[in-house]
Amino acid sequence: MIIPDSAKRILDSQALAHLVTLNSDGSSQVTCAWAGVEANEIVFATLFDQRKLRNMRRDPRVTLSFETATVNEMGLTEYLVIKGRARVTEGGAPELLQELARTYLGPEVTFPPMPDPPPGFVTRIEVERLGGLGPWTSGH
């Protein structure tokens, strides 16, 4: 699906992605990560081959959740939930981390803070459904 502008604003912000992948025993695994949008997909980068990458190669079904800075009239914080399918690609992690660091840390930051970082992995997530609490849900 096309990511609506209301959700894209959250994805372009400093909001952290809570990324859920599925372990081999069917239980869930969560890590928080920087995320952005490229070509209507959610992207994030990892320098090393972590468990979440192995999980997504085995089962590409992921869910991401993001808190927003908006509080509704009942006092509840709006949040964005995204269901999607992930594919892990090799290389490009330092460049994407540098780009995301401008959003998450500041425009002048150099990241990752090491010489010669490994090429790492970029994960791309095709968005299938939106949920949570906010203008991107149908009942809002």
Add this chain to the structure above:
Amino acid sequence: MIIPDSAKRILDSQALAHLVTLNSDGSSQVTCAWAGVEANEIVFATLFDQRKLRNMRRDPRVTLSFETATVNEMGLTEYLVIKGRARVTEGGAPELLQELARTYLGPEVTFPPMPDPPPGFVTRIEVERLGGLGPWTSGH
């Protein structure tokens, strides 16, 4: 396991719980909720019988994640991940929501904002393992 003080401080704060349950097709479902600690278990309340409750009755394995207000020396936001087992109990939701509302909304708030709320459900989560990024992880 006994919840360590470093994690209990997060659970007692205004940090929102990102609660992951498992759907019948094995995919993950995420909702954000208010959470607290009672008798070394994580507790939260729901007025109505939602999908997450049906999910936890079928498969009690849950993961919760919480952002903190602490940023480490690399600029990364610390976050708490909890793996546990949930049990859904009947009744007590309005009382627990009122208690949690004092933390999440303010000491003077009346919540839920309706006359005669239904008894609802209280979910109790036994903590099995901590993860994420913060003083509650072994590598920290």
